[in-house]
Amino acid sequence: MMPWLGTLQSGSARIEVITFFPLESFMKSSYLVSSAVAAALAMGLVGQVAAQDKAAKEKCFGIAKAGENDCSNLSGSHSCAGQSKVDMGADEWKFVAKGSCKGMSGMTAEEAKAKMKK
Known part of the structure; x- marks a missing residue:
């Protein structure tokens, strides 16, 4: 198994991902990456909504x-x-x-x- 290290960033939200997976299971790891990207984007949207709410x-x-x-x-x-x-x-x-x-x-x-x- 090889370690996979990555950082995803959206605005001020930052997620660091560290996982171990066999190279044969690349498809499974792409689901992990997709989930992490979706989470990072969602956190960015929540931050924008909170900022807009505070401005009002x-x-x-x-x-x-x-x-x-x-x-x-x-x-x-x-x-x-x-x-x-x-x-x-x-x-x-x-x-x-x-x-x-x-x-x-x-x-x-x-x-x-x-x-x-x-």
């Missing part, structure tokens, strides 16, 4: 309930999603559809920073 959203401060924030807060007391301790903290944010933040009584990052200084 904005950070809205002051609307997250305790434990429902999307990421780190402005004050720096935590750095992960779901770690807020209070409801509607001015420094906590959630992603919302672009243009809908004000209707939820939310704030921009600048407004939230100004409120925190008071």
Whole structure:
């Protein structure tokens, strides 16, 4: 058996494949390669959809309930999603559809920073 080493890349997705197969079973290995290529392409599409989804959203401060924030807060007391301790903290944010933040009584990052200084 001979080792087969390969790297497949699509956008930022990268898959490294290492397998052993007899040379006589080349057809079987081509199915493996086809599957790896399909997986790499699928990961690239998922990344593009996620990027498009993020582009249609904005950070809205002051609307997250305790434990429902999307990421780190402005004050720096935590750095992960779901770690807020209070409801509607001015420094906590959630992603919302672009243009809908004000209707939820939310704030921009600048407004939230100004409120925190008071």
